[in-house]
Amino acid sequence: KAGVTQTPRYLIKTRGQQVTLSCSPISGHRSVSWYQQTPGQGLQFLFEYFSETQRNKGNFPGRFSGRQFSNSRSEMNVSTLELGDSALYLCASSGSLGTGELFFGEGSRLTVL
């Protein structure tokens, strides 16, 4: 079974631009979560989607948004990029609701210049 796939793996943007990251969950998994990982703040929860609906959202500004498609693939978008958005963005999928057992992708490393 293929794991969680995130694209792109690396990207460089400049301040003010926007970026879209993609995540394909494990086949059959309907829940997708996104996390931001930085050295200073650690892993912070962005949002979770299940069956195309956002189930939960972390404490991030409205510049961070996401969506999930009918095939469970998910995208997250960050608009008007700031230097502080430089981070590793991790996507995780789950086949079991309510257990916290997540399967992570390798992440998308975003650098904002």
Place this chain on the structure above:
Amino acid sequence: AQTVTQSQPEMSVQEAETVTLSCTYDTSESDYYLFWYKQPPSRQMILVIRQEAYKQQNATENRFSVNFQKAAKSFSLKISDSQLGDAAMYFCAYWGFSGGSNYKLTFGKGTLLTVNP
């Protein structure tokens, strides 16, 4: 809000020896899950072990075991017979109610484990 604290930013262990990573958490809930996740240098996070709060028996997965003290809100990870491949960042995580009808996974800051040959 639930918080997870890992008080050891870095730990080191000699190959074949045993090491224990500490984790404490704060919650007012009685039903939740606790996890240890491992993130090797290649960055993909993988699940090491999980513990259901309602189970008194400590979880064990091969060389990995936990010491779950619910009253003390403590959840430590013991790695026995450490191997070079155990070198990674280890994250303690809490899964529980986060308000409304939502649950989420909250991570500690992590402990970087070095295994010396």
